Amino acid sequence: MRYVSTRGGMKEASFSEAVMTGLAPDGGLIVPGRVPDVSGKLETWSSLSYRDLALEILKEFTDLREPALKALIDKSYSVFAAPEVTPVRKVGCMHVLELFHGPTLSFKDIALQFLGNLFELVLTSSGGRINILGATSGDTGSAAIYGVRGKRNLSIFMMHPKGRISETQERQMTTVLDDNVMNIALEGTFDDCQKVAKTLFRDLGFKRRFALSAVNSINWVRIVCQVVYYFYAAFRVMERSGRERVRFSVPTGNFGDIFAGFMAGRMGLPIERLVLATNENDILARFFNTGRYERGSVKSTISPAMDIQVASNFERYLYYREGEDAGRVRDMMTEFEQSGVLETADGAVENFITAGTAGTGEALDVIRDIYRSENYVVDPHTAVGIAVGRTQASADIPLICLATAHPAKFAESVSKATNGYTPRHPSLDRLADLPGRCAVLPASVSAVREFIKGNAGGDA
Numbered sequence: 001m002r003y004v005s006t007r008g009g010m011k012e013a014s015f016s017e018a019v020m021t022g023l024a025p026d027g028g029l030i031v032p033g034r035v036p037d038v039s040g041k042l043e044t045w046s047s048l049s050y051r052d053l054a055l056e057i058l059k060e061f062t063d064l065r066e067p068a069l070k071a072l073i074d075k076s077y078s079v080f081a082a083p084e085v086t087p088v089r090k091v092g093c094m095h096v097l098e099l100f101h102g103p104t105l106s107f108k109d110i111a112l113q114f115l116g117n118l119f120e121l122v123l124t125s126s127g128g129r130i131n132i133l134g135a136t137s138g139d140t141g142s143a144a145i146y147g148v149r150g151k152r153n154l155s156i157f158m159m160h161p162k163g164r165i166s167e168t169q170e171r172q173m174t175t176v177l178d179d180n181v182m183n184i185a186l187e188g189t190f191d192d193c194q195k196v197a198k199t200l201f202r203d204l205g206f207k208r209r210f211a212l213s214a215v216n217s218i219n220w221v222r223i224v225c226q227v228v229y230y231f232y233a234a235f236r237v238m239e240r241s242g243r244e245r246v247r248f249s250v251p252t253g254n255f256g257d258i259f260a261g262f263m264a265g266r267m268g269l270p271i272e273r274l275v276l277a278t279n280e281n282d283i284l285a286r287f288f289n290t291g292r293y294e295r296g297s298v299k300s301t302i303s304p305a306m307d308i309q310v311a312s313n314f315e316r317y318l319y320y321r322e323g324e325d326a327g328r329v330r331d332m333m334t335e336f337e338q339s340g341v342l343e344t345a346d347g348a349v350e351n352f353i354t355a356g357t358a359g360t361g362e363a364l365d366v367i368r369d370i371y372r373s374e375n376y377v378v379d380p381h382t383a384v385g386i387a388v389g390r391t392q393a394s395a396d397i398p399l400i401c402l403a404t405a406h407p408a409k410f411a412e413s414v415s416k417a418t419n420g421y422t423p424r425h426p427s428l429d430r431l432a433d434l435p436g437r438c439a440v441l442p443a444s445v446s447a448v449r450e451f452i453k454g455n456a457g458g459d460a
């Protein structure tokens with residue numbers, strides 16, 4: 001498989017190049033040169049285990065040899081607490097796809113466990129070494145750290161705004177004591193963290209000298225790994241319900257998770273529709289209802305991983321929507337970068353993705369309802385997906401709601417919604433007694449630059 005840029009300005013790249021590149025050099029996102037049609041394989045695939053299915057799907061997209069790929073998959077998914085990796089539960093009249101059985105209890109582990117192992121493999125064979133730099137307001141940081149801890153040839157520098165993320169999320173990161181993990185609490189806001197990261201990535205001399213790399217949600221591997229659970233869940237629910245098509249509801253922030261569902265549909269999985277659910281940060285819901293994509297300001301909610309205005313994976317969707325016309329995507333994105341507005345020629349709207357918004361009150365109601373009626377507990381992100389999914393339910397088509405985080409990660413909101421039930425998880429309980437390590441730095445580029453110079457591994 002060869003890879004191209006959504007803006008058409010990149011020489012065709014191999015899978016490994018696509019993985020190590022992140023953003024394409026022309027500012028676009030990396031997509032496969034052609035989407036594989038797997039509709040003839042669905043019947044055989046439908047009885048595979050999660051890992052065997054992952055092997056078949058990743059084979060379509062990678063140039064790795066099968067034994068190496070299989071070893072990566074086994075290593076990445078044996079650390080999940082559920083033998084099925086992503087079990088699908090029947091809860092009332094819907095199906096809940098539990099994506100939170102990885103080491104940090106959010107769906108981001110599914111891709112970042114694999115990506116960490118893949119980085120190590122690629123770097124070992126090329127003899128290279130990289131330093132990952134990132135800024136996090138929550139789930140991504142811990143999933144990335146657990147993905148690369150203890151790995152050879154790479155270090156990670158993860159910044160978070162000091163005192164401004166939940167204590168659980170902070171402890172999940174700072175209790176990882178491996179030599180190659182550097183947590184930085186920046187005396188500033190999440191925006192300050194992002195600015196520092198952006199400035200250092202733009203300093204090309206520094207970037208090259210320390211081989212700075214990112215693990216953010218635009219990395220193509222993250223999408224492919226997420227495609228797998230759409231197939232896995234659809235197969236389970238089709239066999240359970242006897243139906244031939246399914247619908248998914250996806251709590252959405254950066255459009256990475258739902259884009260994986262979009263890809264699964266293009267590959268031939270019989271998805272009748274994807275329901276895109278946002279919280280009050282509704283830029284995407286507005287786009288799918290009006291055809292106008294317009295930047296606003298970010299509001300803080302109880303589902304912080306979805307508190308996003310400009311969705312970094314949206315451009316990939318746009319590329320397919322515009323018939324893989326890279327020139328057109330380039331023009332639209334340039335226009336958007338200048339004006340903060342993007343409009344599609346044909347106005348709204350398509351039928352494959354339908355969107356809605358659920359606010360904080362509705363999310364809390366859903367958590368309470370499901371707890372009372374089904375004795376099942378969901379986190380606030382999952383609740384947004386269920387709230388919107390329910391309003392678009394159909395009697396004939398099974399609804400699969402993606403559960404993106406374990407409720408214990410957001411225990412406070414759950415407790416508020418249920419009037420006192422506090423969900424727990426042993427891997428969070430044990431954090432309280434562990435020692436931590438974290439550098440506290442002022443929110444300045446030079447402080448972080450000096451810290452990286454002093455702590456980067458290898459002989460840069």
Ligand SMILES: *Cc1c(COP(=O)(O)O)cnc(C)c1O
Pocket residue numbers: 106107108139140217251252253254255256257258305306381382404405
């Ligand atoms: C990251 C995250 C999301 C949003 O996923 P995107 O791929 O950014 O759309 C939703 N829920 C949880 C718990 C997350 O961590």
